[in-house]
Amino acid sequence: MIRVAIAGYGNLGRGVEKAIAQNPDMELVCIFTRRDPESFQANSGVKVVAMADMASMKDAVDVVILCGGSATDLPEQTPQVASLFNVIDSFDTHANIPTHFEKVNEAAKNAGKVAMISVGWDPGMFSLNRIYAESILREGSTYTFWGKGVSQGHSDAIRRVPGVKRGIQYTVPVPEALEAVRSGSNPELTTREKHTRECFVVAEEGADKAAIEEAIKNMPNYFSDYDTTVTFIDEDEFDRVHNQLPHGGFVLRSGVTGEGTKQLIEYSLTLGSNPEFTACVLVAYARAAARMASEGMTGCKTVFDVAPSYLSPLSAEELRAHLL
Amino acid sequence: MIRVAIAGYGNLGRGVEKAIAQNPDMELVCIFTRRDPESFQANSGVKVVAMADMASMKDAVDVVILCGGSATDLPEQTPQVASLFNVIDSFDTHANIPTHFEKVNEAAKNAGKVAMISVGWDPGMFSLNRIYAESILREGSTYTFWGKGVSQGHSDAIRRVPGVKRGIQYTVPVPEALEAVRSGSNPELTTREKHTRECFVVAEEGADKAAIEEAIKNMPNYFSDYDTTVTFIDEDEFDRVHNQLPHGGFVLRSGVTGEGTKQLIEYSLTLGSNPEFTACVLVAYARAAARMASEGMTGCKTVFDVAPSYLSPLSAEELRAHLL
Numbered sequence: 001m002i003r004v005a006i007a008g009y010g011n012l013g014r015g016v017e018k019a020i021a022q023n024p025d026m027e028l029v030c031i032f033t034r035r036d037p038e039s040f041q042a043n044s045g046v047k048v049v050a051m052a053d054m055a056s057m058k059d060a061v062d063v064v065i066l067c068g069g070s071a072t073d074l075p076e077q078t079p080q081v082a083s084l085f086n087v088i089d090s091f092d093t094h095a096n097i098p099t100h101f102e103k104v105n106e107a108a109k110n111a112g113k114v115a116m117i118s119v120g121w122d123p124g125m126f127s128l129n130r131i132y133a134e135s136i137l138r139e140g141s142t143y144t145f146w147g148k149g150v151s152q153g154h155s156d157a158i159r160r161v162p163g164v165k166r167g168i169q170y171t172v173p174v175p176e177a178l179e180a181v182r183s184g185s186n187p188e189l190t191t192r193e194k195h196t197r198e199c200f201v202v203a204e205e206g207a208d209k210a211a212i213e214e215a216i217k218n219m220p221n222y223f224s225d226y227d228t229t230v231t232f233i234d235e236d237e238f239d240r241v242h243n244q245l246p247h248g249g250f251v252l253r254s255g256v257t258g259e260g261t262k263q264l265i266e267y268s269l270t271l272g273s274n275p276e277f278t279a280c281v282l283v284a285y286a287r288a289a290a291r292m293a294s295e296g297m298t299g300c301k302t303v304f305d306v307a308p309s310y311l312s313p314l315s316a317e318e319l320r321a322h323l324l
Numbered sequence: 325m326i327r328v329a330i331a332g333y334g335n336l337g338r339g340v341e342k343a344i345a346q347n348p349d350m351e352l353v354c355i356f357t358r359r360d361p362e363s364f365q366a367n368s369g370v371k372v373v374a375m376a377d378m379a380s381m382k383d384a385v386d387v388v389i390l391c392g393g394s395a396t397d398l399p400e401q402t403p404q405v406a407s408l409f410n411v412i413d414s415f416d417t418h419a420n421i422p423t424h425f426e427k428v429n430e431a432a433k434n435a436g437k438v439a440m441i442s443v444g445w446d447p448g449m450f451s452l453n454r455i456y457a458e459s460i461l462r463e464g465s466t467y468t469f470w471g472k473g474v475s476q477g478h479s480d481a482i483r484r485v486p487g488v489k490r491g492i493q494y495t496v497p498v499p500e501a502l503e504a505v506r507s508g509s510n511p512e513l514t515t516r517e518k519h520t521r522e523c524f525v526v527a528e529e530g531a532d533k534a535a536i537e538e539a540i541k542n543m544p545n546y547f548s549d550y551d552t553t554v555t556f557i558d559e560d561e562f563d564r565v566h567n568q569l570p571h572g573g574f575v576l577r578s579g580v581t582g583e584g585t586k587q588l589i590e591y592s593l594t595l596g597s598n599p600e601f602t603a604c605v606l607v608a609y610a611r612a613a614a615r616m617a618s619e620g621m622t623g624c625k626t627v628f629d630v631a632p633s634y635l636s637p638l639s640a641e642e643l644r645a646h647l648l
Contacts, residue, residue: 015581015582018581018582019462019581022462022463022581023462094648097644097645097648098641098644098645101644118648123648125456125460125589127647127648128456128632129591130647131632131633131635131636131643131647132449132452132632132635134636134647135608135611135632135635135636135637136449136601136604136605136608136635137604138343138346138347138604139346182594257339257342257343257346257596257597257600257601257603257604258339258342258597258600261596261597261600262596263593263594263595263596263597263600263601263604264593264594264595265449265591265592265593266590266591266592266593266594267453267589267590267591267592268589268590268591269587269588269589269590270506270587270588270590271587271588272581272585272586272587273581273582273585273587276581276582276585276587277460277581277587279581280460280461280462280581280587281460284459284460287459302643302644302648303632303648304631304632304633304640304643304644304647304648305631305633305640306631306632307628307629307630307631308452308455308456308459308627308628308630309455309628309629311455311456311459311460312455312458312459313459316628316629317422319455319626319628320421320422320425320626320628321421321422323451323454323455323458323628324418324421324442324447324451324626324627324628
């Protein structure tokens, strides 16, 4: 049994808890929290331990899955926790991955632990599809599309606009752009041509809806470079229709071999729940981290460094017989 | 530079020759052949060496890409050549992979070489997508569809029917079956429900077309379990329209997380040329084999055993900065 702990009990942490229940070779030992551990109970009934008392669990846990955010939690937590445990995180600020890697690698190497960073679907499964596809089709173009799905950052941005009571934003790939890529024409696509942004807003009583719409559509970085629609709905509809966190997207590699032969590789995800899917990826890589650590490996790893066989509970013989 | 040799100079071998030209870190050293090496020239101008003289190239070649067939060539060749060189093959008789693995593993271990078997797209990229998807979504069903594409085995079978002058067979996934899988309904699909078989035939002068059609449609193993169409065309059209070897297909994993949340992973290939694409996969894994051997690894490997970073010419730092 691989003994797992979860650090952080939000959407992602609860998703990991559910995912572990689908993996009979894994056992959830405890939840680590920065809150008062007496203030809540875990759905699965496992004990809740204060983050400050982590070291007390050192011999009872094989790997800790960090479920904090990339903005402020993980840059601090991952190196810290990697000095005590094998760890996995879903650090997803692409531009800061090299710096995060260096800090985590030093901590994990010094402690003789394996630390797997940036695990999830992007970075994560999408990254894997980029490396496989680009290693195979050396001449060509790679395209990543996101959605249809809820962007938490953009939903937060909507909710900061005065007069907005509730708000949610869906990122939607433009079908014509996807088709152009699939055709093998290797188009150069602008930001506006690749995705649209669909916003659903519940306005405060008496708010100026036209002003809200203008404020959203012209918001720099978030919306001004996109074709954005703003739809006002009532709170009932908001609660009924927009209560999930679906997401997904596409990675396409359109390449050429021989004398102009077109070749297309496409990977796509259609996720009913973004945090539950990310959780499943984290759990599979937790299995890999525990195994790699037990073989004596140490240091920071990414999905690029993990042979696929480490992810599966099946033996090498079973994999060759049934999945190859 | 990784120094590569090709053994076997048919469609696949010529595809590998073209693929190596797209990889500046690789150099094609020679073609090994069972034919008289004086009887043909390689398109790239590299020297042609008799298979019997392979050992003479021992110090000049880092990895040999075997381009023979799975029925009779590779079961003999791969263990033999693995006693002299690091090798890659595209052995694709799924049921015999475990036996092939054992034989190749023994030869490669004894010689201190790396031998990578069953590299291509199925087995190969499709296998990778099955292992990743099943490791992530533990509850669910996996579906593989092939096509639209030319099946060489089925085309050969058509050509053995009396009265058939030319023949080609396309395997076509049934769109309704694909949609049923994508819907998350996890259908049980029979052979007939998943694929149709489309045959294009040029009949010999005066042949009984009705008899040919019946013979094809009722052929056990090949056609009798499928909805098969037979279209007679003239030789001009055959040469003009059916002169390529396109292929492709889909791997889908439809799973459930949490309390019934649907999650879908889909991978697809749309290949203008099956042998040229397979060749590109072989070349990427040749890079991996050379690197793994230089790190001291030995024995038989499959795509499940290869960390993705080995496939790319980019450094670990570049991969993390640009593809993660």
